[in-house]
Amino acid sequence: MSLNPRTPNRSLDFGVLFGTSGNHLAGWRLPASSGGGNAGAELDVSEAVRLAKQYERAGLTAIFVADVVSVWGEHLDSLSRTTRASYFEPITLLSALASVTERIGLVATATTSYNEPYTIARKFASLDHISGGRAGWNVVTSVVPLEAANFGRDAHYGHEERYARAAEFVAAVTGLWDSVADDAFPRDKGSDIYLDRVGRRPLNYRGEHVATAGPLNISRPPQGHPVIFQAGASETGRAFAARVGEVIFAAPRSVAEARAYRTALDAALGAAGRAPGDVRVWPGVSPIVASTHAEAERRRDELNDLLHEDVLRRVIQDNVGDVDFSGFDLDAPLPELPESNRSRSRAASIIALARDEGLTLRELAVRWAGGGIVGTPEEIADHIEQWFDVGVADGFNLSFPYLPGAADAFVEQVLPELQRRGLWRPHYGATLRETIGLPRPDLTIADFGAEANATVPA
Numbered sequence: 099m100s101l102n103p104r105t106p107n108r109s110l111d112f113g114v115l116f117g118t119s120g121n122h123l124a125g126w127r128l129p130a131s132s133g134g135g136n137a138g139a140e141l142d143v144s145e146a147v148r149l150a151k152q153y154e155r156a157g158l159t160a161i162f163v164a165d166v167v168s169v170w171g172e173h174l175d176s177l178s179r180t181t182r183a184s185y186f187e188p189i190t191l192l193s194a195l196a197s198v199t200e201r202i203g204l205v206a207t208a209t210t211s212y213n214e215p216y217t218i219a220r221k222f223a224s225l226d227h228i229s230g231g232r233a234g235w236n237v238v239t240s241v242v243p244l245e246a247a248n249f250g251r252d253a254h255y256g257h258e259e260r261y262a263r264a265a266e267f268v269a270a271v272t273g274l275w276d277s278v279a280d281d282a283f284p285r286d287k288g289s290d291i292y293l294d295r296v297g298r299r300p301l302n303y304r305g306e307h308v309a310t311a312g313p314l315n316i317s318r319p320p321q322g323h324p325v326i327f328q329a330g331a332s333e334t335g336r337a338f339a340a341r342v343g344e345v346i347f348a349a350p351r352s353v354a355e356a357r358a359y360r361t362a363l364d365a366a367l368g369a370a371g372r373a374p375g376d377v378r379v380w381p382g383v384s385p386i387v388a389s390t391h392a393e394a395e396r397r398r399d400e401l402n403d404l405l406h407e408d409v410l411r412r413v414i415q416d417n418v419g420d421v422d423f424s425g426f427d428l429d430a431p432l433p434e435l436p437e438s439n440r441s442r443s444r445a446a447s448i449i450a451l452a453r454d455e456g457l458t459l460r461e462l463a464v465r466w467a468g469g470g471i472v473g474t475p476e477e478i479a480d481h482i483e484q485w486f487d488v489g490v491a492d493g494f495n496l497s498f499p500y501l502p503g504a505a506d507a508f509v510e511q512v513l514p515e516l517q518r519r520g521l522w523r524p525h526y527g528a529t530l531r532e533t534i535g536l537p538r539p540d541l542t543i544a545d546f547g548a549e550a551n552a553t554v555p556a
Contacts, residue, residue, distance in 0.1 A: 111493030133503020157524025160203030231529030277313035384470025
């Protein structure tokens with residue numbers, strides 16, 4: 099495996115899926131007496147600031163904002179019962195949070211299907227400058243077909259086409275970040291040279307799916323490249339993640355599944371000419387922590403009991419395909435389903451969970467709606483330690499089912515237990531790359547070479 103967890107001075111990293119109402123679909127309904135909070139918190143900037151500061155004080159590695167560029171579902175009976183109808187644009191939110199934090203990473207989701215490389219390169223370079231080198235880009239190809247209509251398309255890109263476009267898109271974005279050398283801006287008052295013209299070069303990228311001339315109209319990001327996050331899990335998606343990803347989000351259901359995923363990822367990395375140590379893998383974990391295991395189970399059940407049947411049907415339908423689930427019996431097994439143009443890895447994971455454990459549609463939906471691991475601080479730490487020790491996790495992406503209680507319990511009880519075991523300690527570098535232990539891709543005018551410099555117009 100690519101990680102020796104007991105390497106001296108090596109610490110787990112923790113990202114956190116950032117939301118202000120909790121990530122369980124019924125988390126917003128949980129009463130304050132059970133650890134819930136403000137039901138209207140999704141656009142409460144003061145609550146977003148409070149959480150960001152809490153996560154930074156605790157020593158978490160990065161905030162991660164998920165996103166789709168459409169309403170997250172079209173079935174109003176279910177959509178009206180979740181917080182998915184209203185959410186901030188990620189880079190706008192993280193730019194605001196950059197001004198009130200100093201060390202925690204700021205990772206935004208942006209789709210390669212419904213954007214242009216120049217815009218994305220410029221936005222993430224700007225966020226990296228605004229935050230002092232803390233930006234990360236979660237590269238997605240769009241899982242919600244409804245996004246297509248918002249960008250003038252009659253249909254969503256096909257699965258293979260999405261990834262072909264994404265590969266070109268990332269190449270174009272990184273090329274734009276590299277279209278300006280680190281030392282391109284001497285800002286020398288004495289010589290009257292603000293920009294050394296040979297430190298900026300055109301890109302002239304032209305692929306089958308995207309094209310951009312460049313160069314970028316902002317100086318090179320402090321990190322060289324903002325850290326690239328990816329979550330490809332299908333065979334095509336995993337090959338893409340192995341080519342471009344630096345931190346890989348993963349969603350295995352067991353240690354055995356995590357081992358199989360890591361083995362397949364390492365093989366894909368080799369095929370892409372990279373080494374296993376070139377990436378970090380962060381499985382997701384959604385912890386419900388209490389003083390006893392029974393109490394944690396009661397809190398999980400309290401959350402699940404707040405899920406309306408409309409939501410239970412839609413949480414599966416919206417992830418496995420475009421079949422109408424309205425007539426399906428919630429207490430019957432999941433029926434056979436046709437292949438969908440949504441995320442294949444996500445659909446496969448849901449279907450495998452249902453088949454492997456013999457779950458009814460209701461049981462499956464409850465599991466997928468935001469349920470995670472439950473237990474005492476020691477039990478949660480045991481789970482994390484096991485995955486870390488067998489080498490399938492370099493860190494974890496936390497998803498708190500409800501807020502503020504679930505975050506408070508993890509920060510105040512689980513993190514100290516992990517620190518006591520020598521698995522984690524607060525650690526921040528000068529940039530997000532340094533915090534995670536990734537190298538910076540340096541680029542100077544000298545690296546451009548005489549031939550490249552000669553092509554730069556006067």
